[in-house]
Amino acid sequence: xxxxxxxxxxxxxxxxxxxxxxxxxxxxxxxxxxxxxxxxxxxxxxxxxxxxxxxxxxxxxxxxxxxxxxxxxxxxxxxxxxxxxxxxxxxxxxxxxxxxxxxxxxxxxxxxxxxxxxxxxxxxxxxxxxxxxxxxxxxxxxxxxxxxxxxxxxxxxxxxxxxxxxxxxxxxxxxxxxxxxxxxxxxxxxxxxxxxxxxxxxxxxxxxxxxxxxxxxxxxxxxxxxxxxxxxxxxxxxxxxxxxxxxxxxxxxxxxxxxxxxxxxxxxxxxxxxxxxxxxxxxxxxxxxxxxxxxxxxxxxxxxxxxxxxxxxxxxxxxxxxxxxxxxxxxxxxxxxxxxxxxxxxxxxxxxxxxxxxxxxxxxxxxxxxxxxxxxxxxxxxxxxxxxxxxxxxxxxxxxxxxxxxxxxx
Ligand code: B12
Ligand code: SF4
Ligand code: SF4
Numbered sequence: 001x002x003x004x005x006x007x008x009x010x011x012x013x014x015x016x017x018x019x020x021x022x023x024x025x026x027x028x029x030x031x032x033x034x035x036x037x038x039x040x041x042x043x044x045x046x047x048x049x050x051x052x053x054x055x056x057x058x059x060x061x062x063x064x065x066x067x068x069x070x071x072x073x074x075x076x077x078x079x080x081x082x083x084x085x086x087x088x089x090x091x092x093x094x095x096x097x098x099x100x101x102x103x104x105x106x107x108x109x110x111x112x113x114x115x116x117x118x119x120x121x122x123x124x125x126x127x128x129x130x131x132x133x134x135x136x137x138x139x140x141x142x143x144x145x146x147x148x149x150x151x152x153x154x155x156x157x158x159x160x161x162x163x164x165x166x167x168x169x170x171x172x173x174x175x176x177x178x179x180x181x182x183x184x185x186x187x188x189x190x191x192x193x194x195x196x197x198x199x200x201x202x203x204x205x206x207x208x209x210x211x212x213x214x215x216x217x218x219x220x221x222x223x224x225x226x227x228x229x230x231x232x233x234x235x236x237x238x239x240x241x242x243x244x245x246x247x248x249x250x251x252x253x254x255x256x257x258x259x260x261x262x263x264x265x266x267x268x269x270x271x272x273x274x275x276x277x278x279x280x281x282x283x284x285x286x287x288x289x290x291x292x293x294x295x296x297x298x299x300x301x302x303x304x305x306x307x308x309x310x311x312x313x314x315x316x317x318x319x320x321x322x323x324x325x326x327x328x329x330x331x332x333x334x335x336x337x338x339x340x341x342x343x344x345x346x347x348x349x350x351x352x353x354x355x356x357x358x359x360x361x362x363x364x365x366x367x368x369x370x371x372x373x374x375x376x377x378x379x380x381x382x383x384x385x386x387x388x389x390x391x392x393x394x395x396x397x398x399x400x401x402x403x404x405x406x407x408x409x410x
Contacts, residue, residue: 060113107208131276
């Protein structure tokens with residue numbers, strides 16, 4: 001009988017809960033098996049899973065390289081509604097997302113891999129960074145770990161063109177593939193949650209030629225809970241498992257270039273990169289405590305040495321020197337500074353007024369808008385706002401500056 005997904009216990013810490021989990025697995029062994037899928041080469045499932053755990057992954061499963069029809073339909077509907085915002089690569093790659101064989105021709109199986117990044121919140125001078133981005137860029141550490149597995153794949157007879165890996169920014173529906181590989185259940189927050197490890201999981205995968213039998217899904221579901229839907233400050237979670245990325249703080253602070261939409265600036269609160277609210281509130285996150293942090297997940301030194309004002313005024317040279325190798329680079333220097341300006345406004349940091357006034361002269365419209373908005377939010381009287389209004393040509397920023405002036409008078 002095929003094994004359930006493999007999970008690595010934390011020595012000396014998880015013994016009791018791990019045994020409890022093992023008994024959950026025994027229950028799940030009684031559940032009907034997922035369909036078997038066949039090709040020419042049978043894959044040594046146990047060997048692959050062991051090697052993946054050895055390589056430092058915390059959870060691993062095998063499943064079919066296919067996206068079920070309902071998930072394909074949801075994706076189409078999601079794209080049609082424009083929920084992907086300006087992430088146009090998702091729409092241009094729709095056919096690849098629906099069919100992993102367009103990513104790796106003749107792919108039959110997926111080895112799904114996860115890393116647990118549970119850790120305390122990442123605070124920078126009173127602002128917050130999504131926990132996944134606290135340490136070194138996880139894409140790099142995933143790739144390093146995967147390289148070790150490639151050697152094994154070659155040893156078991158797979159040629160270079162018979163496997164292909166992916167992490168995050170690839171045209172694969174990683175959560176659907178992971179679900180099919182028994183890695184957890186799809187939650188109302190849209191995330192993939194493992195009933196024992198919880199929601200702090202980063203995913204990657206290797207698509208493979210070869211026959212495998214799907215790992216059994218662990219039991220678990222959101223049940224009647226709606227905590228994440230209720231807690232989302234922007235209403236981005238429009239229903240169970242439905243997310244309108246355009247309203248999500250993670251999208252606006254990481255993916256979106258230019259100004260943050262006005263109605264989302266106050267709800268952004270003190271987030272300067274990503275958002276963890278829908279994970280933090282989740283009972284599955286609470287059950288699990290935090291894992292000891294590995295070197296790669298340790299807080300990056302730049303998060304210690306920078307405060308918000310220093311980030312706001314970070315030069316191109318500092319950006320390249322101090323932030324290379326972090327996930328935070330994804331937001332770009334202008335984006336991070338724009339996010340900081342908004343957070344400073346929300347945090348009522350009046351000491352930031354001179355730096356925000358200087359930011360009104362920045363070439364980046366997103367940052368200028370954020371700075372104008374933050375000054376207005378704090379109702380600060382400032383000659384710099386009037387001066388900026390005289391020279392500003394961007395209509396949106398003019399509107400923000402006028403609002404700031406009105407607010408400073410009220
Ligand atoms: C684009 C993207 C985003 C976008 C859009 C997120 C989204 N929910 O679609 C933005 C920028 C907002 C984002 C935010 C975050 N992301 Co992101 N993101 C991605 C990316 C690149 C693609 C996701 C995608 O294809 N979305 C399109 C939708 C349609 O796809 P889907 O969610 O799989 O859709 C399925 C469900 O809707 C499901 N479904 C259908 N009906 C129903 C009904 C119910 C009840 C349920 C539960 C599900 C369900 O079927 C659909 C089709 O498969 C993936 C990496 C990848 N290549 O997969 C990472 C990924 C999903 N992100 C990840 C993370 C960690 C985050 C953040 C936590 C980061 C942060 N702290 O700021 C937040 C979480 C926000 C949230 N609640 O989802 C992880 C999630 C890991 C996990 N355990 O689930 C991934 C897998 C990256 C990785 N390699 O680890 N992300
Ligand atoms: S990441 Fe934040 S904004 Fe996005 S859905 Fe979750 S709680 Fe809402
Ligand atoms: S908070 Fe509740 S509804 Fe949301 S993902 Fe967690 S268990 Fe599911």
